Amino acid sequence: MRVWMPVPDRDFDVTEVAVPWHMLTEAGHEVVLATERPGTRPAADPRLLDGVVFGRLGAAPEAKDRYERLTRSAAFEHPVGWEDTDVAAFDGLLLPGGHAPGMRQYLDSVVLREQVARFWALDRPVGAICHGVLVLARTLDPATGRGLLADRRTTCLPKHMERTAYWTTAWRLGRYYRTYPAYVEDEVRGALADPASQFARGPRVLTRRGTEDDDTHAFVVEDGRYLSARWPGDAYLFARRFLALLARHAAG
Numbered sequence: 001m002r003v004w005m006p007v008p009d010r011d012f013d014v015t016e017v018a019v020p021w022h023m024l025t026e027a028g029h030e031v032v033l034a035t036e037r038p039g040t041r042p043a044a045d046p047r048l049l050d051g052v053v054f055g056r057l058g059a060a061p062e063a064k065d066r067y068e069r070l071t072r073s074a075a076f077e078h079p080v081g082w083e084d085t086d087v088a089a090f091d092g093l094l095l096p097g098g099h100a101p102g103m104r105q106y107l108d109s110v111v112l113r114e115q116v117a118r119f120w121a122l123d124r125p126v127g128a129i130c131h132g133v134l135v136l137a138r139t140l141d142p143a144t145g146r147g148l149l150a151d152r153r154t155t156c157l158p159k160h161m162e163r164t165a166y167w168t169t170a171w172r173l174g175r176y177y178r179t180y181p182a183y184v185e186d187e188v189r190g191a192l193a194d195p196a197s198q199f200a201r202g203p204r205v206l207t208r209r210g211t212e213d214d215d216t217h218a219f220v221v222e223d224g225r226y227l228s229a230r231w232p233g234d235a236y237l238f239a240r241r242f243l244a245l246l247a248r249h250a251a252g
Helices: 014-026 046-050 061-071 101-107 110-120 132-137 159-173 184-190 232-251
Strands: 002-006 010-012 030-035 092-095 126-129 220-223 226-229
Touching: 002 014, 002 110, 010 014, 010 101, 014 030, 014 046, 014 061, 014 232, 092 110, 092 132, 092 232, 101 132, 110 132, 126 132, 126 232, 132 184, 159 184, 220 232, 226 232
Parallel strands: 002 030, 002 092, 092 126, 126 226
Antiparallel strands: 220 226
16 A cells, blocks of 8 residues: 655654654555655754754664665655645555654645645545644645544644653753744644543653554554554554554455
């Protein structure tokens, strides 16, 4: 099956892109990366590769290994363009996250939201993790004028995670961990018809992550064909559940 994964030119999260790419391609699916302009070779947030502060707080070694392999793939070298993509040619859509400034190209794009709305209307699997949920929260259904997430259950980057990361690093990195003045959780909750019943924050964690072999500390929310997750620590469980969504879609 073919999965479309849009990314910005730079600053996307290493784990949230590389782990799903690895697990889907290992399962035999094709992941097609897309940048704003076709053929633009993208780049992950370099701080997550080198360490955010004093070599720490970056991506896990396994995720960095997956990313290094991704950078040598044809999908990475020759991404398609957001606007040029025929979304109907894909079986699934994955919206990864990231918080560094380069993410605004992706999160603010009207063109990308129009393409996402077209894919959403096809009733096929859609997955979003961390800031990627903002793309859906900001996208309106042209048929109804309502937000895509208005009636969906979802999670996203919880406010306590975003706030803690910001306050522990602001002395050195300024607003690196605050992509926008509003918290991601607040904006996503604002897109829901009934936030109290639809938004799921998940267990309160700050450092413990799920891994390929242990999902104990990971959390996702599945609502029909829509799957959401909070942060890089959920990436393996997120990818595994998305694989299951693809399988159900293929089975009809």
